[in-house]
Amino acid sequence: TQLLEQSPQFLSIQEGENLTVYCNSSSVFSSLQWYRQEPGEGPVLLVTVVTGGEVKKLKRLTFQFGDARKDSSLHITAAQPGDTGLYLCAGEAGRRALTFGSGTRLQVQP
């Protein structure tokens, strides 16, 4: 079984602070994706990283894929209340279903 562990599980910060969420596994994935989920809705894709060492930026969000393609990180700069939500990493291996991380619940206080 391929497991993805996310840390921290919960994070409550003030608006303007920076944060990093980690996603780690002992397995290699062909790609890794980050999703954000609002309560009562399905996950929405933020980014897909494919190449080891790859870094992608999406406005204030920076995503990195580990060199060995086993881990990833999400860094948010100057967090805003609108960033509040559940962040999920998910690993892809072949054409099977995604394996989801344990999730990080982020709360940004105004």
Added chain:
Amino acid sequence: GAVVSQHPSRVICKSGTSVKIECRSLDFQATTMFWYRQFPKQSLMLMATSNEGSKATYEQGVEKDKFLINHASLTLSTLTVTSAHPEDSSFYICSVRGRQGAGGYTFGSGTRLTVV
């Protein structure tokens, strides 16, 4: 990615009854769809892989007779929760992998099932 429609978004049913959840791929012919379950404040757990024209593949610990999956066409998969009990109350989400290459997964908006 593909456009996925899931229905209903919310359903309340009595214990012992059955509930059917539909997942439609609106712009992509999906030979494979995935069904996930999510408990409050937890991540998504894969329940089964729905294969068009053949039997679904269930994950370990998921009861086939309780969670019936039908994928009769390339655009529709259904999940039927049979003889529902309060412990089946959860958020059910379907997913479609809409294209070749990395990524390409699109998720339905989910169904909140409450069994009373």
